[in-house]
Structure formats: structure tokens, C-alpha cells
Amino acid sequence: MVASIRDVAQRAGVSVGTVSNVLNDSPRVSADATARVRAAIAELGYVRNEAARQLRAGRSSSVGLVVLDVRNPFFTDVARGAEDEAAKLGLSVILGNSDEDVRRESAYLDLFEEQRVHGILISPYGDIEPRLAELRRRGTPVVLVDRESRDSGVSSVSVDDTAGGRLAVAHLLSTGRRRIAFAGGPLGVRQISDRLVGARQAIDEVAGASLEVIETAGLTVLEGRRVGEELVARAERPDAVFAANDLVAVGLLQALVMSGALRVPEDVALIGFDDIDFASATVVPLTSIRQPRHEIGATALRILREEAAEPELPPRRIVFQPELVVRASTRR
Amino acid sequence: MVASIRDVAQRAGVSVGTVSNVLNDSPRVSADATARVRAAIAELGYVRNEAARQLRAGRSSSVGLVVLDVRNPFFTDVARGAEDEAAKLGLSVILGNSDEDVRRESAYLDLFEEQRVHGILISPYGDIEPRLAELRRRGTPVVLVDRESRDSGVSSVSVDDTAGGRLAVAHLLSTGRRRIAFAGGPLGVRQISDRLVGARQAIDEVAGASLEVIETAGLTVLEGRRVGEELVARAERPDAVFAANDLVAVGLLQALVMSGALRVPEDVALIGFDDIDFASATVVPLTSIRQPRHEIGATALRILREEAAEPELPPRRIVFQPELVVRASTRR
DNA sequence: CCCGGGAGATGAATCGATTCAACTCCTCAC
DNA sequence: GTGAGGAGTTGAATCGATTCATCTCCCGGG
Numbered sequence: 001m002v003a004s005i006r007d008v009a010q011r012a013g014v015s016v017g018t019v020s021n022v023l024n025d026s027p028r029v030s031a032d033a034t035a036r037v038r039a040a041i042a043e044l045g046y047v048r049n050e051a052a053r054q055l056r057a058g059r060s061s062s063v064g065l066v067v068l069d070v071r072n073p074f075f076t077d078v079a080r081g082a083e084d085e086a087a088k089l090g091l092s093v094i095l096g097n098s099d100e101d102v103r104r105e106s107a108y109l110d111l112f113e114e115q116r117v118h119g120i121l122i123s124p125y126g127d128i129e130p131r132l133a134e135l136r137r138r139g140t141p142v143v144l145v146d147r148e149s150r151d152s153g154v155s156s157v158s159v160d161d162t163a164g165g166r167l168a169v170a171h172l173l174s175t176g177r178r179r180i181a182f183a184g185g186p187l188g189v190r191q192i193s194d195r196l197v198g199a200r201q202a203i204d205e206v207a208g209a210s211l212e213v214i215e216t217a218g219l220t221v222l223e224g225r226r227v228g229e230e231l232v233a234r235a236e237r238p239d240a241v242f243a244a245n246d247l248v249a250v251g252l253l254q255a256l257v258m259s260g261a262l263r264v265p266e267d268v269a270l271i272g273f274d275d276i277d278f279a280s281a282t283v284v285p286l287t288s289i290r291q292p293r294h295e296i297g298a299t300a301l302r303i304l305r306e307e308a309a310e311p312e313l314p315p316r317r318i319v320f321q322p323e324l325v326v327r328a329s330t331r332r
Numbered sequence: 333m334v335a336s337i338r339d340v341a342q343r344a345g346v347s348v349g350t351v352s353n354v355l356n357d358s359p360r361v362s363a364d365a366t367a368r369v370r371a372a373i374a375e376l377g378y379v380r381n382e383a384a385r386q387l388r389a390g391r392s393s394s395v396g397l398v399v400l401d402v403r404n405p406f407f408t409d410v411a412r413g414a415e416d417e418a419a420k421l422g423l424s425v426i427l428g429n430s431d432e433d434v435r436r437e438s439a440y441l442d443l444f445e446e447q448r449v450h451g452i453l454i455s456p457y458g459d460i461e462p463r464l465a466e467l468r469r470r471g472t473p474v475v476l477v478d479r480e481s482r483d484s485g486v487s488s489v490s491v492d493d494t495a496g497g498r499l500a501v502a503h504l505l506s507t508g509r510r511r512i513a514f515a516g517g518p519l520g521v522r523q524i525s526d527r528l529v530g531a532r533q534a535i536d537e538v539a540g541a542s543l544e545v546i547e548t549a550g551l552t553v554l555e556g557r558r559v560g561e562e563l564v565a566r567a568e569r570p571d572a573v574f575a576a577n578d579l580v581a582v583g584l585l586q587a588l589v590m591s592g593a594l595r596v597p598e599d600v601a602l603i604g605f606d607d608i609d610f611a612s613a614t615v616v617p618l619t620s621i622r623q624p625r626h627e628i629g630a631t632a633l634r635i636l637r638e639e640a641a642e643p644e645l646p647p648r649r650i651v652f653q654p655e656l657v658v659r660a661s662t663r664r
Numbered sequence: 665c666c667c668g669g670g671a672g673a674t675g676a677a678t679c680g681a682t683t684c685a686a687c688t689c690c691t692c693a694c
Numbered sequence: 695g696t697g698a699g700g701a702g703t704t705g706a707a708t709c710g711a712t713t714c715a716t717c718t719c720c721c722g723g724g
Contacts, residue, residue, distance in 0.1 A: 002471055004710055015674045020712055028672065045470055050446040051386035052710035055679050060383065070402050076429070092443055095427045097408075111424055114382040138377055139334055225613055251613070257589075258615045281557055281583075283590050283615070336680055347704045352682055360702060384680035387709050 003044040012040035023048060054116065062094050063304060064112035065145075066105060066122040068189075070097040072219070072247060073276040074293055075123065078145060081297025082121060089305060091118060100189075100218055102126040113140060119304040121145050121297075125189065129154060141307035143300045147191050148317055155307060155315040157300040161191055164289045164322035165198025168242045168271050169211075171287070171324055173202060175332055177240035177269055178209050183227045183252065184244020185215035192219070192244050195273060199242055212238060219244055224251020231268070232259040239268060240330070246272035246279050249286055253329070257283055270329040285327035292320050335376040344372035355380065386448065394426050395636060396444035397477075398437060398454040400521075402429040404551070404579060405608040406625055407455065410477060413629025414453060421637060423450060432521075432550055434458040445472060451636040453477050453629075457521065461486060473639035475632045479523050480649055487639060487647040489632040493523055496621045496654035497530025500574045500603050501543075503619070503656055505534060507664050509572035509601055510541050515559045515584065516576020517547035524551070524576050527605060531574055544570060551576055556583020563600070564591040571600060572662070578604035578611045581618055585661070589615055602661040617659035624652050 005023075009016045014033055021029045022037040029037075040046070054060045063086055067075040083093045094117070096108035105125050112120050119141040122132070129152040132142045136154060144156035172180055180203065187193045196213065203211045214230075216223040224243060228251060231237055243249035249272030256262045256270075264270050264284045272279060275290035299318055307313060337355075341348045346365055353361050354369040361369075372378070386392045395418055399407040415425045426449070428440035437457050444452050451473040454464070461484040464474045468486060476488035504512055512535065519525045528545065535543045546562075548555040556575060560583060563569055575581035581604030588594045588602075596602050596616045604611060607622035631650055639645060 005712095006710075016711080017674055017713080018672085021673090024712085030672065033673080045466070047445050047470070049387070049448060049710055051383045051392065051448060052679090053712075054383040055381070055387055055681095055710080056712050058679075070427075071405055071408050073403055076403055079429075095402075095429070097411075097427070113379050116381060116383060134377075138379070221610060222613060254613065254615050278553060281554060281586070283586050337682095338680075348681080349683080349704060350702085353703090356682085362702065365702080381680055384709090385682075387680080387711095388682050390709075 003046040004049070005046075007044055008037065008040045008046050011044060012036040058116065059308075060115055060117050061090065062092050062115065062117050063301065064094050064096060064108065064115070064117045064120045064122075066096045066098050066108045066112075066120070066124075067145075068098055068100055068123050068125055069219070070095065070099075072245070072274075073278060074245070074274040074291070077276070077293035078123075078297040078300075081294035081299075082301045083297075084294075085298040085301040089301075091301075093301075098125050100125050106131075109135070113138075116140075119143070119308055121300050121304060123147065123191075139311070141304050141311070143304045143307070145296060145300045148319060149315065153315050155303050155317065157296055157303060157318045157320075158191075159291045159296070159320045159322050161194035161322075162198035162201070164273060164291075165195035165200075165242070166202045167198070167322060167324050168195075168273065168289050169199040169202035170205075171326070171330065172240040172242065172269055172271060173206050173209055175240075175269065175330055178206075179212070179238045179240070180209065181212045181214055181231075181238035181241045182244070183214045183216060183224070183241055183248055184219060185217060185223075187213075187215055195242075195244055216244075216248065219248050221247050221251040221254075224248035224253075225255045226251070228252040228255025228259075232256065232262060237262075237268065241268060241270050243270065243272045246274045246276045246286060246288055248272070249288070249329075250278070250282055253282055253284060253286070265329050265331055275325050279325075280327060282329075284329045287327045287330040288325050290323040290325050296320065335378040336381070337378075339376055340369065340372045340378050343376060344368040390448065391640075392447055392449050393422065394424050394447065394449050395633065396426050396428060396440065396447070396449045396452045396454075398428045398430050398440045398444075398452070398456075400430055400432055400455050400457055401551070402427070402431075404577070404606075405610060406577070406606040406623070409608070409625035410455075410629040410632075413626035413631075414633045415629075416626075417630040417633040421633075423633075425633075430457050432457050438463075441467070445470075448472075451475070451640055453632050453636060455479065455523075471643065473636050473643070475636045475639070477628060477632045480651060481647065485647050487635050487649065489628055489635060489650045489652075490523075491623045491628070491652045491654050493526035493654075494530035494533070496605060496623075497527035497532075497574070498534045499530070499654060499656050500527075500605065500621050501531040501534035502537075503658070503662065504572040504574065504601055504603060505538050505541055507572075507601065507662055510538075511544070511570045511572070512541065513544045513546055513563075513570035513573045514576070515546045515548060515556070515573055515580055516551060517549060517555075519545075519547055527574075527576055548576075548580065551580050553579050553583040553586070556580035556585075557587045558583070560584040560587025560591075564588065564594060569594075569600065573600060573602050575602065575604045578606045578608045578618060578620055580604070581620070581661075582610070582614055585614055585616060585618070597661050597663055607657050611657075612659060614661075616661045619659045619662040620657050622655040622657050628652065 098105035149156040275288040279286040430437035481488040607620040
């Protein structure tokens with residue numbers, strides 16, 4: 001029913017080898033043969049069968065990317081960075097959304113391994129470094145995104161979350177705030193716990209500063225609102241909140257502003273993390289910690305390529321430094 | 333390097349046919365053989381090669397889904413509906429983000445066709461129905477999502493956007509508003525222009541009612557803010573705005589509230605479209621037009637399956653009816 | 665006129681899983 | 695003792711693109 005390379009060859013009056021050479025732009029084909037093959041392809045509506053190609057090649061030309069939350073602009077920007085870089089190399093990116101669910105995360109890894117993807121980029125949720133090391137051992141290169149790898153033999157591209165946390169809280173302290181709250185979770189996710197570690201370091205350097213931890217079930221706007229409503233209802237409140245990402249910060253901001261009773265930054269200062277595009281567009285523009293989102297994705301893809309080319313290379317760890325972006329939500 | 337089914341067969345002391353039967357849970361295999369094969373698989377770390385499977389089967393077990401904007405919760409909810417339904421059938425969903433770009437949209441269709449996906453679900457951006465009909469003719473079932481198909485031979489699952497637009501504006505009119513603005517775009521996207529058509533129908537039924545159209549470049553929060561800022565700066569303002577989706581409505585709300593000069597709904601009423609989860613969580617909870625998002629995705633996938641099973645079926649058009657959800661942003 | 669060599673073209677072998685006709689045992693009925 | 699029939703297993707053929715050793719022309723030099 002669907003035309004194969006053999007049908008094209010027959011129609012063009014050449015061999016399958018020649019058709020294959022045309023498809024792959026081999027220079028060894030005469031102009032005449034090329035034209036005939038092109039015509040036959042158009043007439044038959046021939047479309048290359050990627051499965052057959054892959055089977056022969058041993059690897060697919062797709063890269064799998066598993067993210068924690070597709071709705072978070074941070075990850076879509078990272079994905080775009082990876083896609084742009086992949087396009088240059090003739091690869092494509094398949095996006096999987098683990099949605100902070102270990103079962104979904106694991107299912108995507110299974111799927112990608114069965115597909116013999118070129119490699120896997122993953123922003124991990126569960127404790128899966130052993131599994132990833134195993135994947136790598138079996139021949140699928142893996143690069144951690146947004147989390148630094150620990151001892152396992154896997155490369156990573158991340159941002160120094162501890163430094164980011166320190167930067168955020170040091171900024172709040174420098175504007176005179178002393179009763180700081182950290183809002184985010186789950187703390188089992190290292191990207192998040194590292195930000196908390198940094199926050200604590202900054203607190204410890206200033207006498208009289210205190211840190212309260214408000215753990216959330218996830219990093220979403222809704223969770224942020226929940227925390228905000230709780231704060232509004234309290235008698236004793238922190239004078240500044242460090243949200244573990246911008247979505248949580250946006251939710252907090254909404255709840256605080258909606259209450260009418262609290263002003264940002266006068267009553268409560270607020271700082272987020274990621275510096276998504278949206279951060280500058282909130283009711284009160286949000287101070288945040290910028291991560292080079294696009295660059296993270298692009299770099300991860302480049303490293304993946306290098307590993308695919310030379311599997312024996314030792315794992316690499318790229319760590320970007322985060323940057324403080326001050327806006328109205330923390331002004332004095 | 334990587335173990336194949338032949339290696340497993342050899343290690344287990346059976347034929348490849350038997351291994352294949354074990355992998356596919358055929359009942360015709362003895363307990364003894366099954367156990368030996370399972371053991372061999374574990375020892376060798378064997379992972380099935382999906383490309384080889386696909387080549388033989390002729391079709392992949394993945395379904396391609398192309399959405400206009402992954403960041404829009406409406407589409408992630410539709411995607412989840414499709415995924416949940418796919419999982420029941422042993423299929424997986426590959427997500428592609430066209431990001432309202434015809435080149436990206438087209439590239440995903442190429443990719444999916446080369447992959448011989450089981451079928452394609454697409455929320456179309458450009459005018460690609462002819463291309464989709466061609467795909468279907470060549471054997472890849474296609475279902476339009478979120479847009480009703482016109483004359484072409486393609487199935488669709490959508491919501492009655494015209495009825496939705498009518499519902500929205502009729503509601504604004506029923507609360508006494510008369511100078512209505514429609515904010516959204518690009519109007520070349522039929523999902524959007526249909527909402528405008530419905531809005532106009534409602535306007536035409538009420539004497540003294542007027543409709544102003546403010547076209548935007550896309551349906552994003554940032555575009556909504558832009559429109560909001562423009563409205564704030566004006567002397568003559570509408571007394572109600574119908575935003576073509578909730579993201580635009582959220583942006584509008586932010587800009588209006590931020591100005592401090594305008595109150596919602598007292599000075600300007602605001603209604604959105606989609607009723608994303610977030611709509612009830614905005615500073616002023618948003619009145620919206622609800623679409624059965626999860627159900628749309630699930631239904632589309634079910635129809636895709638039916639078409640894959642019986643390619644001769646005539647195209648079907650499922651149209652869900654939208655529903656008005658009243659919240660604070662349009663109260664009197 | 666012959667031969668070397670380069671440009672093109674050929675087609676069989678290959679990748680790995682599935683399928684199915686054919687085969688081997690065994691059991692049981694008569 | 696024989697034959698029917700069921701359970702379980704086998705392995706060659708197949709899917710479609712790529713690769714590469716081999717072959718065919720043809721041209722120019724000697």
C-alpha cells in the first residue's frame with residue numbers, strides 16, 4: 001500500500017542502492033539519475049521509513065527529553081534550547097512529561113530505551129541515577145539536566161542551586177529583612193533542597209536572621225497560592241519569602257495581593273527562582289534568580305552528542321552560575 | 333554489544349520464536365520455557381528493539397500529538413486525556429509543540445509520517461487540511477483536535493466555538509454591559525475567529541450593543557497584558573472584555589489591576605475561554621467558558637483507534653458543547 | 665589498438681522481531 | 695497397537711533502508 005524504496009527504484013529505472021544514495025545526498029550519483037529518482041518519489045508520494053533506517057543504523061535520530069513539568073516555562077525554554085541545537089545536527093527531540101511522578105518517569109525511560117534513542121536528557125525526579133548509569137553502560141548516553149550528578153557515572157548540565165539560594169536570601173537580608181521564609185518542595189528533589197541549603201548558608205552569616213521552611217507538594221502556582229493564603233491568615237508573618245521557583249512566587253503574589261491587607265514589597269518582600277519571561281510581567285514585577293535556560297538545553301544536547309561519539313569519555317559536569325535580577329517585589 | 337532476541341534464545345536454550353512468544357505473552361509457552369527465557373532476559377539486560385518491531389508491524393505504537401502551545405494548560409490537559417486513553421491501549425503519545433509556527437508544524441508532520449506513527453492528533457495552525465487528507469489517504473489516520481474539520485476527509489473532535497462565543501457575550505450582555513471588546517488573535521486561526529463569530533451573533537440580538545475587535549498576535553499572557561495596558565491608557569473604554577482564551581484574560585486582569593485605576597468587574601467585566609484550572613485562582617476569579625479538555629483528548633484518541641482499525645470509515649465530527657462558568661470577574 | 669582507472673550503478677547481505685507452516689512428542693480412545 | 699489430535703517448539707521468510715564489494719562503461723594515454 002505505501003511505497004517503499006524498491007517501488008521508487010523500479011519506477012525510476014534504477015537500483016535501490018542508487019535511490020538510497022539520492023536520499024542521503026551521496027555525491028556519487030549522476031544528475032540524470034537524481035532527477036529520475038526525485039520524480040519517482042514525488043509521483044509515488046514516497047516517505048522514508050524511519051524504523052527501517054533505524055534498525056540498520058542501530059540508533060534512532062531522536063533524542064528523548066524528560067522534564068518534571070511541561071507547564072513550567074523554565075522547562076519549555078530548556079526544551080527549546082535542546083531542540084534548536086538538535087535541529088542543527090539533524091536530530092529531533094521527543095518530549096516526555098514526568099509530571100513529578102516516578103511511574104511516568106520510569107515509563108518514559110523504558111520507552112526511550114526501546115526506541116534506541118540517540119540519547120536521553122533528563123531532569124530527574126526520583127532517585128534514578130543508578131538506573132541512568134545502567135542505561136549508559138548499555139550504550140545510551142544520558143545527560144542530567146538541571147541537577148548536578150553525584151557519584152554516578154553520568155554527565156550533567158546544571159546551575160549551582162546552592163549559590164542561587166544563597167544569592168536570593170543574601171539579597172533579602174541586604175534589604176533589611178530578617179524573618180525569611182522558604183516556600184517550596186518536595187524537599188526530596190535535590191534541585192529544591194540545594195536552594196534551601198544555600199538559603200541557610202546566607203542566614204547563618206547574619207546575626208538575628210531566621211529561616212522558616214514551608215514545604216509544598218510541588219512547584220506550582222496553586223501551591224504558591226495555598227502558602228500565600230496561609231500567610232495572610234497568620235498573626236506572625238515573615239517579612240520576606242524566598243519561593244523555590246517563579247510559579248510558586250506568582251501564586252504567593254496573587255494570594256497576598258488578593259487579600260488586600262498585605263502589600264508587596266512593603267509588608268512582605270518576595271523573590272522567585274528561574275526568571276521565567278513571565279516574572280517581569282506580574283502585578284508586581286518579580287525579583288528572581290536567573291538561570292540560562294536556553295543555554296542549559298543547548299549545552300546538554302552538545303554534551304550528549306560528544307558522549308554518543310565517544311562513549312569512553314569520562315562523565316562531565318557543567319555548572320552554570322545563577323544571577324540575581326532585581327525588580328519591584330524586593331525593593332525597599 | 334547490545335543483546336538481541338537471538339542472544340536471549342541461545343542463552344535460554346530455546347528458539348527465537350519461543351522468546352518472541354514469551355515477550356508477547358502468548359499462552360502457548362510452557363512454564364519451564366517461560367522461566368528460562370525470563371532469566372536469560374534479566375541476565376543479559378535485554379531490551380526489545382522497537383524499531384525492528386515496528387518495521388515488521390508496519391506501524392509504530394506511538395501516536396503523534398501536535399499542539400499550538402505546550403505552555404497553555406488547555407493543551408497539556410488535552411494531552412493528558414490522550415495519554416491516559418493511549419496507555420489503556422498500550423500506545424504512547426509523542427508530543428510536538430508547533431508554537432504557532434507553520435514550519436515547526438510541518439516539520440512535526442514530516443517526522444511523524446517517517447516514524448509511521450499509529451496516527452496523528454493535531455490542533456492545526458496553518459491551513460493544512462489538504463496535507464492532512466493526503467496523510468490519511470496514504471494510510472496515517474488523522475484527527476483534528478480543537479477545530480472542526482470543514483470539507484476535507486478528516487475526522488475532528490472539537491468544541492462548538494461559535495456557541496461558546498455566543499454564550500460568553502450573551503452573558504456579558506445579560507449583566508447589563510453594552511460596549512463589548514473582543515481580544516484575541518490571530519484571527520486567521522479558525523478556533524479564534526469562530527469565537528468572534530459567536531460573539532457577533534449575540535451582539536446582533538441586542539439593540540444598542542456594540543463589539544470592538546482588538547486583534548492580538550497570539551493567545552498568551554503577555555499579549556493580554558499588552559491589550560490591558562492599551563485599555564488603561566484610553567479615554568473611551570469598553571465596559572466588558574471577552575478574551576479569546578484564559579491566558580489572554582489573565583494578562584488583561586493583571587494589567588487592569590496593576591493600574592489601580594480600574595476595578596474588575598465594576599469598571600470592566602472580564603470573561604475568558606477554556607476554564608483552565610488556573611482560572612479560579614486569579615486575583616479576581618475568572619468567569620470562563622468551559623471545554624471538556626481531558627475528554628477532548630481521550631475522545632480524539634479513541635476515534636483515531638477506530639480509524640486505524642477501519643480506514644474505510646467515513647470521517648467523523650464530534651462537537652462538544654461548551655458551558656458557562658460564572659465567577660467574580662463578571663458579577664454585577 | 666590495448667589497457668588502466670575513474671565515475672556510476674548494482675544488488676546481495678544485514679539489522680532484529682514477528683509470524684506461521686511444519687514438526688515432534690504425548691496422551692488417549694478404540 | 696494404531697491413529698487422531700492437542701500442546702509446545704522450531705526456524706525460515708519477511709519488513710525496508712543502508713552498505714559495500716563488485717561490475718560496467720567510457721575516456722585518454724601510450
